[in-house]
Amino acid sequence: MNDKKEVDISRVNNPYEKDVLTFLSRNGKCIYGDIIKELRISASKGQEAIYSLLGKGFIKHQDKTSYIELNVDLK
Numbered sequence: 001m002n003d004k005k006e007v008d009i010s011r012v013n014n015p016y017e018k019d020v021l022t023f024l025s026r027n028g029k030c031i032y033g034d035i036i037k038e039l040r041i042s043a044s045k046g047q048e049a050i051y052s053l054l055g056k057g058f059i060k061h062q063d064k065t066s067y068i069e070l071n072v073d074l075k
Contacts (some may be wrong), residue, residue, distance in 0.1 A: 001004050003071045004069075004072050004073045005057070005073070005074045006069065006072065006074075007021070007042055007058060007072045007073070007074055008073070008074075008075050009021060009022065009075070011073045014049060014052070014070075015050045016039075016041060016046065016049035017050070017052060017053055017058075018054060019039050019049075020035060020046075020049050020050060020057070020059070021043070021053065021058060021070070021074060022074075023035060023038065023039055024059060024068065024069060024070045025070060025074050027070065028059070028069065029062050029066070029067040030067065030068060030069075031067055032050060032066060033065055033069055035050065035068065036050075036054040050068065054068075057071055057072070058070070058071060058072050059071050059072075
C-alpha cells in the first residue's frame with residue numbers, strides 16, 4: 001500500500017527544488033553530490049534546495065545512508 005503524499009510538481013515554485021524532484025523521479029535514489037553535479041547547479045543552490053525539500057518531507061535519506069530519494073509521489 002502506498003502511503004506517500006502526492007505533490008503536484010507544477011505547484012513547486014522554486015526551480016531548483018523542481019529540478020531536484022524531477023531528477024529523483026527519473027533516476028531514483030542518488031547521492032547528494034551527484035544530484036548537484038548532474039543538474040549543473042552551484043553547490044549552494046543545490047544544498048539550499050535539498051535541505052528545503054528534506055525539511056518539507058518531499059525527499060528523505062534512504063535508510064541511514066547518504067543516498068537521497070523521493071518521499072512523495074509526483075503528479
